[in-house]
Amino acid sequence: MKENLKAALLANAQEPIFFDRILYCDRDLLPLEQEYIFRRTWLYIGDSASLSTGDVLVTEAAGSSILIVRSQDGKVKAFHNVCPHRASLLCANGIQQVKQFVCPYHAWVFNLEGQLIGTPHQEGLPNIFRFEDYSLKPLRCEQWQGFIFVSFSDNVPPLLEYLGDIPASLGRHRTDATKLFVKKHYRVACNWKNFHDNTLCDYHLRAVHPKTLHPIQGPVHLYEHHFSEYVNLLYTPTTPQWREENQVLEHLTGRIRIGNFTYGIFPNLHLVALPNGMLGWLRIDPITVDTCQVNLEVYGIPGITEEPAELEAGFDATTCEDIAITEGVQRGYASGAYTPGIAHRLESRILHHQRLIRRFLLRVSDLLKN
Ligand code: FES
Numbered sequence: 023m024k025e026n027l028k029a030a031l032l033a034n035a036q037e038p039i040f041f042d043r044i045l046y047c048d049r050d051l052l053p054l055e056q057e058y059i060f061r062r063t064w065l066y067i068g069d070s071a072s073l074s075t076g077d078v079l080v081t082e083a084a085g086s087s088i089l090i091v092r093s094q095d096g097k098v099k100a101f102h103n104v105c106p107h108r109a110s111l112l113c114a115n116g117i118q119q120v121k122q123f124v125c126p127y128h129a130w131v132f133n134l135e136g137q138l139i140g141t142p143h144q145e146g147l148p149n150i151f152r153f154e155d156y157s158l159k160p161l162r163c164e165q166w167q168g169f170i171f172v173s174f175s176d177n178v179p180p181l182l183e184y185l186g187d188i189p190a191s192l193g194r195h196r197t198d199a200t201k202l203f204v205k206k207h208y209r210v211a212c213n214w215k216n217f218h219d220n221t222l223c224d225y226h227l228r229a230v231h232p233k234t235l236h237p238i239q240g241p242v243h244l245y246e247h248h249f250s251e252y253v254n255l256l257y258t259p260t261t262p263q264w265r266e267e268n269q270v271l272e273h274l275t276g277r278i279r280i281g282n283f284t285y286g287i288f289p290n291l292h293l294v295a296l297p298n299g300m301l302g303w304l305r306i307d308p309i310t311v312d313t314c315q316v317n318l319e320v321y322g323i324p325g326i327t328e329e330p331a332e333l334e335a336g337f338d339a340t341t342c343e344d345i346a347i348t349e350g351v352q353r354g355y356a357s358g359a360y361t362p363g364i365a366h367r368l369e370s371r372i373l374h375h376q377r378l379i380r381r382f383l384l385r386v387s388d389l390l391k392n
């Protein structure tokens with residue numbers, strides 16, 4: 023790691039001070055983030071309910087192409103989209119129904135369990151060739167409530183542990199009737215951490231979202247923060263106005279029945295949940311040092327959660343307000359005129375994830391040094 027990046031990560035580590043601008047502007051950092059943050063955590067992929075047996079979803083995670091497949095035994099599995107013969111991609115992006123994978127390069131054939139089951143002109147392969155040495159490389163793949171996550175790392179804790187108190191608090195928001203209501207993405211001209219910081223920021227709601235989010239979040243003195251190792255939470259009670267206008271799930275009780283939950287999940291994920299069965303995922307993928315893609319998925323229960331069009335309009339309005347701010351912040355970082363500022367109490371969730379980023383990247387720099 024370059025010395026100036028390392029110095030920026032080490033600066034103000036014990037203070038409530040934000041990251042230096044170069045951590046949002048230096049293009050040498052992104053490959054390190056992919057390797058040492060995104061490949062060492064859990065990454066959200068999507069809903070397993072959208073995959074029938076034989077369906078393959080080809081998508082990107084941590085800068086690599088991966089396959090998510092529901093195999094014949096009904097289990098959802100993940101593999102690198104890389105042929106073990108000579109590294110060709112096996113499948114093009116998107117969802118497709120397959121019985122087996124046939125590599126487009128030399129037509130080696132793999133079953134949905136990732137095992138090699140056929141090679142053309144096998145007689146030409148050397149004697150040392152064995153089918154079992156050439157399976158597709160698996161990735162860890164676990165689910166919470168049918169939502170799929172993958173990890174490139176064997177060292178990250180099991181998903182349910184990683185997710186902190188989410189399984190306990192939101193374990194009953196999803197029902198058999200839950201459906202995908204909204205799916206869309208936004209291209210944003212800012213570094214992924216800039217947009218992530220903003221989504222962890224509970225200080226800007228009144229100024230930036232006076233008509234959209236602020237009326238749903240309610241007054242600041244009722245905000246509660248909770249932290250586990252990788253996950254943080256802004257809990258607010260739903261407002262009287264929200265309760266008047268919305269149904270809630272009958273089986274929810276206590277704090278969960280009246281709660282508006284906004285989780286930040288390291289490194290690039292957010293989950294918002296309301297007691298009307300709404301579950302919204304926001305995942306921020308880096309594209310370049312100053313571009314990211316924000317992927318939005320909102321789930322709901324027909325007849326209970328607000329209508330899809332209404333939800334989409336609400337998320338759209340809020341996200342556009344956030345895009346205007348974060349693109350402005352990126353220009354501020356790029357100007358060179360910013361020195362790290364001080365964090366308000368309502369920006370504690372940002373500091374939590376900045377500490378994790380520092381920990382993951384500095385561990386690397388120690389490794390590289392030794
Ligand atoms: S690279 Fe896939 S069969 Fe050769």
Ligand SMILES: [Fe+2]
Nearest residue numbers: 220230231344
């Ligand atoms: Fe915002």
